[in-house]
Amino acid sequence: MSTILEVQNLVKKYGDFTAVKGISFEINEGEIFSLLGPNGAGKTTSISMLSTLYAPTSGDALIAGHSIVKDPMQVRNAIGVVPQDLALYEDLTARENLMFWGQMYNLSGKALKNRVDEVLNQIGLMDKAKDRVKTYSGGMKRRVNIGVGLLHKPRLLFMDEPTVGIDPQSRRAILDTVKDLNKQGMTVLYTTHYMEEAEELSNRVGIIDHGEMIAIGTQKELTKQVGETETLILHISENDDPQALVTAFKGIKEVLEANVIDHEISIITPSAKDVLASVVTKANERGIKIHSIDIREPNLEAVFLHHTGRALRD
Amino acid sequence: MLKTFLIGIKDLRIAFRDRAALILMLAAPFILTLGLGLVTGRFSNNSGSGLANIPVVIVNLDNAQLGNALVATFNSADLADLVEPTVGSDSDAARLLVDEDKSAAAIIIPAGFTNSILPQNGNDPTNEAVKIEVYANPSRPTSAGIIKAIVDEFLSRVAEGAVSGQVSILQLMSSGRITPEQAQAAGQEMTARLQNNPPENNLAIKLNSSTANGETIKFDALAYIAPGMALMFLMYTVSYGGRSILAEKSQGTLPRLLVSPTNSIQILGGKIFGIFLTGTAQMLILIGASSLFFQLKWGDAFGVVVLVLAAVFGATGWGMLITAFARTPAQVGSIGSATMLIFGIMGGSFIQLDQMPAFVQTFSRITPNSWALDGFTTLGLGGTLADLSTPIIALLSMGMILFLISVFMFSKNNLVQK
Numbered sequence: 001m002s003t004i005l006e007v008q009n010l011v012k013k014y015g016d017f018t019a020v021k022g023i024s025f026e027i028n029e030g031e032i033f034s035l036l037g038p039n040g041a042g043k044t045t046s047i048s049m050l051s052t053l054y055a056p057t058s059g060d061a062l063i064a065g066h067s068i069v070k071d072p073m074q075v076r077n078a079i080g081v082v083p084q085d086l087a088l089y090e091d092l093t094a095r096e097n098l099m100f101w102g103q104m105y106n107l108s109g110k111a112l113k114n115r116v117d118e119v120l121n122q123i124g125l126m127d128k129a130k131d132r133v134k135t136y137s138g139g140m141k142r143r144v145n146i147g148v149g150l151l152h153k154p155r156l157l158f159m160d161e162p163t164v165g166i167d168p169q170s171r172r173a174i175l176d177t178v179k180d181l182n183k184q185g186m187t188v189l190y191t192t193h194y195m196e197e198a199e200e201l202s203n204r205v206g207i208i209d210h211g212e213m214i215a216i217g218t219q220k221e222l223t224k225q226v227g228e229t230e231t232l233i234l235h236i237s238e239n240d241d242p243q244a245l246v247t248a249f250k251g252i253k254e255v256l257e258a259n260v261i262d263h264e265i266s267i268i269t270p271s272a273k274d275v276l277a278s279v280v281t282k283a284n285e286r287g288i289k290i291h292s293i294d295i296r297e298p299n300l301e302a303v304f305l306h307h308t309g310r311a312l313r314d
Numbered sequence: 315m316l317k318t319f320l321i322g323i324k325d326l327r328i329a330f331r332d333r334a335a336l337i338l339m340l341a342a343p344f345i346l347t348l349g350l351g352l353v354t355g356r357f358s359n360n361s362g363s364g365l366a367n368i369p370v371v372i373v374n375l376d377n378a379q380l381g382n383a384l385v386a387t388f389n390s391a392d393l394a395d396l397v398e399p400t401v402g403s404d405s406d407a408a409r410l411l412v413d414e415d416k417s418a419a420a421i422i423i424p425a426g427f428t429n430s431i432l433p434q435n436g437n438d439p440t441n442e443a444v445k446i447e448v449y450a451n452p453s454r455p456t457s458a459g460i461i462k463a464i465v466d467e468f469l470s471r472v473a474e475g476a477v478s479g480q481v482s483i484l485q486l487m488s489s490g491r492i493t494p495e496q497a498q499a500a501g502q503e504m505t506a507r508l509q510n511n512p513p514e515n516n517l518a519i520k521l522n523s524s525t526a527n528g529e530t531i532k533f534d535a536l537a538y539i540a541p542g543m544a545l546m547f548l549m550y551t552v553s554y555g556g557r558s559i560l561a562e563k564s565q566g567t568l569p570r571l572l573v574s575p576t577n578s579i580q581i582l583g584g585k586i587f588g589i590f591l592t593g594t595a596q597m598l599i600l601i602g603a604s605s606l607f608f609q610l611k612w613g614d615a616f617g618v619v620v621l622v623l624a625a626v627f628g629a630t631g632w633g634m635l636i637t638a639f640a641r642t643p644a645q646v647g648s649i650g651s652a653t654m655l656i657f658g659i660m661g662g663s664f665i666q667l668d669q670m671p672a673f674v675q676t677f678s679r680i681t682p683n684s685w686a687l688d689g690f691t692t693l694g695l696g697g698t699l700a701d702l703s704t705p706i707i708a709l710l711s712m713g714m715i716l717f718l719i720s721v722f723m724f725s726k727n728n729l730v731q732k
Contacts, residue, residue: 051573076575087566089324091331103320104574132331148570 004029004156004187005050010059012045012211019045021211022059027156027189027204032182034198035191036300037208038310043191044084046208047160050189051081064155077106080154082146084161084191090134094125094144097133098151105152115151123147123177139170146177157181159190163197175200195300207304214307223298226306229256232267232279233294240288248282261311268302317576321584322591325558329551329592338550339596343543344603350539351608367398368457369417371408374401378428384421384446384468393464409449418457421465422447431472536610537694538666538687544600545625545683546658551596552626552633553650555589561643582724586717589633593626613693620699621689621706628682628709631716632657638723657681685709 005027012020020042027033048054052072066074098116120126123143163171207215242260249258254275257268272295388399408420430444450458562568604610640646661683678684689705
């Protein structure tokens, strides 16, 4: 597989604040690469630089062999961008939006019309194509937003948190669309702070936090980093103090790590069944009622926790 | 170039789908034109010539040369279409007609008016001039204003004649051509000439003019009101267009354009073209609508089109400048609305510029309204494109200067550059 994106020590500074601190990674043609990280980690800034919207403070990236610094126009022809926020003309219909954006990507005539029809079918809005976008639901708008990024069949598609703030049904449709696009050969760089999305979609994942790439690899490679561990998630009442319980759990021999996430307590251990009895006893001793306990296999959440000591939702 | 055009067309389409914008771009100027037309009596007669047949009652208590001359002026052929004078004998009855809104004004020429100005039978004129009273109808300000203007013009001519006569006699005396004894006779001769050639014959108020082929053109008051309103709301349209630049930034479509294979110049050019197109469409629709519904004659069609393009170009420059200085779409809206009103007032959309103080007239030249109104008035009086060189050059220069400043500001503020 050839490399379609090669990021070389990319830095973005705003005055004294460094939003992206020299990240480097590669994406191979045909894969879905997720950039996973909490809000404010630097995902959108990274995509903005890679899509030539912002010039990097230092470093460079090659997309389809073209430098984002020296040859931005060639880069723009090779990429499609689905921004985090809707970027559509709400007083235009879906078809008019797609026609306009297709023209901005140098499509014209019959080829443009045919491509717009294809995309409308792909995003499932052919029957609503003549309605103004402002009359659409949030999910439908998201689909048009994605459709715009697909019009010129880009070699590399940037999708910046495309499922933020939408209903589960639309979210499902978007994730299925991403998988379909990838099956058709499109390379996707997908940013998200939802671990489940990264796990479902990605061939490889880059975990980013505070502007730094803290881990990169396949899911298997990443979960190996936290070892053969399991995670117990305890749900307790909002009135109880989880911090005292966490301190108690850390005293259990088999507990590697314990953290509070909202009113859940996360416990990382080599064997969940070995610590379960001790955990329940400690809670009972403090009069804290455990509503439920989930046992999870090693996942990206655990990887993030392992590297940062924080949950992705923090 | 194609993308610039496409962005402009897209903006035109969006502008004409915005109901609130349409109300301000088209409905508001149209309704205001209609309203002001009604106030000026433009629609209350069948002449189709705007201000016409203004009812005025004249009470001539002077019954001497100048009083009679003023009555004759109002009955002259020049003013036949404009005023409809009736002569009364009772001052109070005349004022009552005005109070009852049956007349736009009453002119009371007091006894001794002529004698207060012209020497009679060798006697000097009285020291203090007797004043003519114009009793105006407050509900017909424009019509009453026209009556007052005619009387003022008449008095101005009378005063001019009297003063020039006195100066002439003094000069003749000082040069030794006549003796002091002959001065009185010379004065009487001049008075006789003035009486034989009263001001009515060379009155400066010319409401009629002729086209090159000799056809008589009647100036329609609406031909001033309609462009005035259209130009005032053109300023709204250009600020609306400017606001869309910042709105695209905040709604994410500008960044999306910037990551497409479209360069900053094409984008900015497209936005400017969109404003220009929208403004031009607005002006042409208003001109078309007023021609259709008000039977308004705008004058030479080619001149109108060129003047509209120049006016929109100048106004677009202002729209860009406002946008370049503003930070948010809301700021553009606020500054744009204020500019629309200030330029509307200062540029003569509500009050004719020649009725304003000199400094306002000078300052008004920074507005596209003022220059364009000059042009539309010229066209309304039968002028052609050849007569419009000054306003057109002024508007184009205004637009160019403002564009250059705006582009400098945009690049400084990194609005369309990364």
